Amino acid sequence: MMSIPKYAVIACPECRAHAQIIEHGKATTKCQNCGFAIKIKKLRIFHTSDILDEAISARTQLQAKMHGQGFGSGNMPEGDLVDDRRISVTEPKRSAQKIILDLMRSADSALEIEVLKMHAMHNDVDAKSFDKILDS
Numbered sequence: 001m002m003s004i005p006k007y008a009v010i011a012c013p014e015c016r017a018h019a020q021i022i023e024h025g026k027a028t029t030k031c032q033n034c035g036f037a038i039k040i041k042k043l044r045i046f047h048t049s050d051i052l053d054e055a056i057s058a059r060t061q062l063q064a065k066m067h068g069q070g071f072g073s074g075n076m077p078e079g080d081l082v083d084d085r086r087i088s089v090t091e092p093k094r095s096a097q098k099i100i101l102d103l104m105r106s107a108d109s110a111l112e113i114e115v116l117k118m119h120a121m122h123n124d125v126d127a128k129s130f131d132k133i134l135d136s
Helices: 052-068 096-104 114-120 128-134
Strands: 007-012 019-022 027-028 037-039 048-049
Touching: 007 052, 027 048, 027 096, 052 114, 096 114, 096 128, 114 128
Parallel strands: none
Antiparallel strands: 007 019, 007 048, 027 037
16 A cells, blocks of 8 residues: 655646645645645645655756746646646645644754755745744
8 A cells, every 4th residue: 555645746736837835735835936726636746755855956957847847838747747647635734833843853953943844835834824833
């Protein structure tokens, strides 16, 4: 039986200008570029991984491909990053605090605050919530 990967790399189907990392279990997410509400269930997945650093690397590669191929014109990148599987939605959304704690626990070494903030934002924790949680 194949396990469901923790992270997936997606591209916004509306603006076609932004790739981002989502965590398995969400029904929707918002494009960090244009704000479009993205339905995950029918979304094309470009890469999946259980390791956040691998997902970040794949997202960076996809973002570079998107901008290098004139992705804004509607050309979807093809090749080794494409994963045609769809992800199922079954897990409830985690709180921003739980996301940040999980990121800190999963780090192999100490994380700088800005790196932690970047990882949190990739998991749909907004900057204001992140700062509020760290201040508490």
